[in-house]
Every structure is written in structure tokens, then in C-alpha cells.
Amino acid sequence: MKIGDILINEGEKKKFTLGNISGTAFCGRNTGKTLVITAGVHGGEYVGIETALRLIKELEAEKLSGNVIICPVLNTDGFYDGVKQISTSDYKNLNREFPGDEKGTSTQRLAFDIEKYLYPTADFIVDLHGGDINENLIPLIFFPYGSGEDMKNYVGDIASRMSVNFRVGSYASNGLYSYATKKNIPAMLYERGAHGIWSEEDVLAEKKDLYKLMELLGIIKEGHDISINKKQKEIARAEYVEAECDGLWYPYVKQGQRVKKGELLGVLKNIEGEKLQEVAAKFDADILYYTLSLGVRKKDTLTAYGTE
Numbered sequence: 001m002k003i004g005d006i007l008i009n010e011g012e013k014k015k016f017t018l019g020n021i022s023g024t025a026f027c028g029r030n031t032g033k034t035l036v037i038t039a040g041v042h043g044g045e046y047v048g049i050e051t052a053l054r055l056i057k058e059l060e061a062e063k064l065s066g067n068v069i070i071c072p073v074l075n076t077d078g079f080y081d082g083v084k085q086i087s088t089s090d091y092k093n094l095n096r097e098f099p100g101d102e103k104g105t106s107t108q109r110l111a112f113d114i115e116k117y118l119y120p121t122a123d124f125i126v127d128l129h130g131g132d133i134n135e136n137l138i139p140l141i142f143f144p145y146g147s148g149e150d151m152k153n154y155v156g157d158i159a160s161r162m163s164v165n166f167r168v169g170s171y172a173s174n175g176l177y178s179y180a181t182k183k184n185i186p187a188m189l190y191e192r193g194a195h196g197i198w199s200e201e202d203v204l205a206e207k208k209d210l211y212k213l214m215e216l217l218g219i220i221k222e223g224h225d226i227s228i229n230k231k232q233k234e235i236a237r238a239e240y241v242e243a244e245c246d247g248l249w250y251p252y253v254k255q256g257q258r259v260k261k262g263e264l265l266g267v268l269k270n271i272e273g274e275k276l277q278e279v280a281a282k283f284d285a286d287i288l289y290y291t292l293s294l295g296v297r298k299k300d301t302l303t304a305y306g307t308e
């Protein structure tokens with residue numbers, strides 16, 4: 001297989017650097033599909049990063065029918081600086097910068113390199129995220145609603161076999177996975193873990209799902225249970241509530257909690273304690289995630305909730 005101009009022979013595992021991207025590629029002994037696993041788009045979402053690193057240690061190219069490319073930390077500045085969502089080199093959020101720009105800032109150039117080197121090799125992309133340092137989140141998958149019915153059905157079916165209990169239809173188009181689906185590459189965003197913590201339990205659960213994904217793509221044949229997860233709900237309607245101004249955020253609900261239409265989910269106050277914004281559920285819903293930070297900026301997401 002080739003990534004850019006780097007050749008990886010059958011049965012070989014190879015570390016590579018192309019432009020601003022580093023990773024490890026596994027070229028199977030037998031031909032088959034190519035799975036691209038990315039993590040660390042957001043440097044504080046650790047479960048995905050640690051899971052990707054474990055897979056790099058565990059996978060054996062000899063045993064694969066197809067290829068796996070793993071980039072465990074794409075936004076290295078954000079990761080080493082321990083910040084939420086952005087790169088500290090240019091303060092941009094990589095997941096809002098697609099399509100990239102070859103002549104742009106460092107994050108825009110990184111997005112460009114991802115499109116240039118990773119997209120063309122991929123039969124499927126899974127981008128690993130989690131609740132960020134300032135968030136609590138219930139494990140979930142975002143999958144494309146805005147890239148055609150075939151894409152929705154194909155990725156939705158794969159998502160439905162993962163262990164997470166929510167798959168959320170998304171119309172996003174400027175992130176790593178969402179822009180890939182616009183280019184007709186099946187892709188999904190997998191979220192597990194939150195608030196700057198990773199646990200062995202979460203890493204093992206996520207790793208199991210990635211092995212299932214490889215099994216579903218025919219890259220491994222190890223007998224993983226790839227049946228439909230009957231507990232999983234498809235969230236067809238979601239609300240992402242933003243702060244209307246800078247303020248102090250007091251959430252009243254937790255991730256995974258079921259709420260009724262009209263129920264108060266939290267309030268935003270000013271420093272004097274006066275109410276600036278009341279957030280109430282517009283419909284009966286499950287809370288997907290919410291912000292933990294007391295101080296929030298205008299347009300920061302306060303909470304997200306959804307229903308089937």
C-alpha cells in the first residue's frame with residue numbers, strides 16, 4: 001500500500017510522517033479495505049488517544065486482510081499543552097477547518113494534509129473524540145445525515161453495532177469525519193470519556209469497538225460479536241445550546257439523564273448572580289453532554305440533548 005509517496009509492503013508495520021501528520025501504518029498480508037483511525041484532533045480527549053496507542057502496539061500486519069492506518073495525536077500542540085479543542089499554535093479548532101488550506105495557518109495546513117494523505121487511502125475513517133476537558137458526555141457516535149441516504153444507511157448500520165447507546169445524526173460538514181463523508185468516504189466520529197480523564201475501562205471498551213469495526217470491514221476475522229446493539233438509540237433530532245453571552249453556567253442535569261419538554265437544564269448568570277439565560281428542553285430528550293466549566297464564553301456549547 002502507499003500513503004503519499006511512502007510504500008508499505010505486505011505484512012509490514014511502518015511509522016510514517018507526511019507533512020504535518022505522523023502515524024503508523026499496517027499493510028495486511030492479504031488485500032482488503034483500509035481503515036483510517038485518527039485521534040487527538042482535540043488534545044484533551046484522552047480515551048481515543050490512549051486506545052489508538054494500544055492498537056498500534058497490538059495489531060499485527062501479518063494477520064490483516066487489508067490495511068489499518070493509525071494517527072494517535074493529530075493536534076500535537078493542543079495535546080502537549082493540555083488545552084481544550086484548539087491548537088495552541090494558532091488557536092484554531094481543527095474540527096472546524098475542513099477543507100484545509102495549504103497556505104493557511106498551521107491547523108489549516110494540517111487539515112489540508114489530512115485530506116491530501118489520509119482521505120485518498122481510506123475506505124472508512126473513524127475519528128476518536130470524547131467529552132473535552134470542560135465537558136461531561138455519555139459515549140456516542142456522530143454519523144452523517146447530510147451526505148446522502150446511502151452514506152447515512154451504511155455508516156448508521158456500522159454505528160448500530162458498536163457498544164455506545166446513542167448514534168447521533170449530524171449535518172456538520174467542516175470537520176475531519178464530516179468533510180470526508182462529503183467526499184464520499186464513509187466516516188464516523190466516536191466519543192467516549194470526558195473532563196480530561198481516561199480510564200482503563202473506557203480504553204478497553206473503545207478498543208473492543210474498533211476491533212468490531214475491523215471485523216465489519218473484513219480486515220480481521222476473529223469472531224467479534226458484530227450483531228446490532230439493541231440498546232442503542234438513533235438520535236434524529238438534536239439541540240446544541242450555546243451561551244448567549246459570557247457568563248457563569250449552572251447545569252441542573254447530567255449526561256444520560258432523561259428530561260421532559262420544558263424542564264430547566266441549567267441557567268447562565270452574570271458575576272452578580274443575575275440570570276442571563278435559562279435553558280429549557282424544547283422536547284422530551286436524553287442529555288448527551290454538557291459543559292462543566294463555571295465560566296463560559298458567548299457561543300460556547302452549554303449542553304446538547306436529543307431524541308429519536
Ligand SMILES: [Zn+2]
Nearest residue numbers: 042045129130
Ligand atoms: Zn473532540
